[in-house]
Amino acid sequence: MTALVRLEGVEVRYGRSLALTATELDFAQGSFTSLLGPTGCGKSTLLNAVAGFVPPSSGRVLMDGVPVTGPGPDRGVVFQHYALLPWFTARGNVEFALKRFGLSRTERRARALEALAEVGLADAAEKHPAQLSGGMRQRVALARALAAQPRVLLMDEPFGALDAITRARMQRLLTRLWEHTRTTVVFVTHDVDEALALSQRVIVMAAGPGRVIADHRVGDGPKSDLHHRIVTQLDTE
Template identity: 55%
Template sequence: MPESTTPSVIPKIVFEGVSKEFTVKDRAGHRQSTRFTALDDIHLNIAAGQFVVLVGPSGCGKSTLLDLLGGLARPTSGRILLDGEPIDGPGLDRGIVFQQYALLPWRTAQGNVEFGLEATGVPRRQRSAKAKEFLDLVGLTGFEDRHPHELSGGMRQRGAIARSLAYDPDVLLMDEPFAALDAQTRESLQDELLRIWQRTGKTVVFITHGIDEAVYLGQRVAVMTSRPGRIKRIVPVAFDSRTATDDLRSSPEFARYRHEIWSLLHDEVARAQQLEKEEASV
């Protein structure tokens, strides 16, 4: 069912009955194929400046949903609106950060941040100043001339975030951007991302497998079902402040939200695992 919204507030992003199917050939390589439903009847509204996190079991269609929002794929049915207009392809109004850093290895950190600005026709002198501004924003001042192989994993991901922010997209799409990092670096970048979000006011849609990460970052956590992916429930996460305490993750409030989301996910994870077993035995 569609989410209820206040009539006077127009959402930044709207998913209206969005479904996505794929054609899958059988394993024997025969011509026979079947239709595979990744997403089914997604209804979701996201307000401007909101930080929304998607969680769900493996294979539930989280990344597919983000691809649709990024314009990298099209829904089989339904539509996605951005500022009231249907999304029909990629655009500079959306920046994407993937789990893989996707930095150009032959460019320096600054050169990577400038890359998107070149495509938009920003003059060279302005590109340089803007790149330095966003490298500073993500804490990479002093590393402008380093190539990706000279940077740690966390630094490379900071560079990818800076590159996505530099051309000033309205919406930042993030597909498990911290999954490959060690725990300490991941928590550090979570704090950095919150700081950047609070400073820039971007609308953020963030995918994760981690419940703790979802609770720590998200104003709203959308819990998805096992395949085909649907929105099972949206959990509002309301802390008095995410920066007022150094021990938010150990607070009773945090534990309560974590338990609520895990309870919603538990059956879905079990269903996804059972489905995997059934498909493996075919």
């Protein structure tokens, strides 16, 4: 498979502190990968470097061979806190996010409604965030990212603030969406079960300084062995 996203010696410093040591990684087109690790290990930093929010202090990120210099419509981002605009409806929030892509009003509306339907919110399109549950708000945030038809979906603990039942429901929704769109997904979590349930590949990171310590392929078989290995890796670092 071809690499859609490639990190070449990507190192990130914030001032004098090293948040991510030089990292080499490839993300194949159509793959679903989780970045797993304890707080402070650089998961968000890595994701934000791919998103183009954080410039590497050395190395580079390539999208389809082209260096990333900032955020772009080819990379959709979903955060833990959905950051919806309260004065817009669900549809308005998605449409607003599409504004910078030079689409016509009609096209924006069509794409917004399509994306909201994809996440099961067709009936809630005219509701405001305050009228929606946490899970529904996160689905609006997911629709907002999907509506731009990104080539890669970057998700930073998107379900971290949800209750267990809503979270399980969102995981199933995401799996369904991925199975039918095959958008490349990079998913940040600190939950081993979540990583194993969703992904084909789990990249384990450690802190002090942030770095990749393992790269696992998730097979179709029982996940308990891999779960145990990952927990051991997280424990010994």
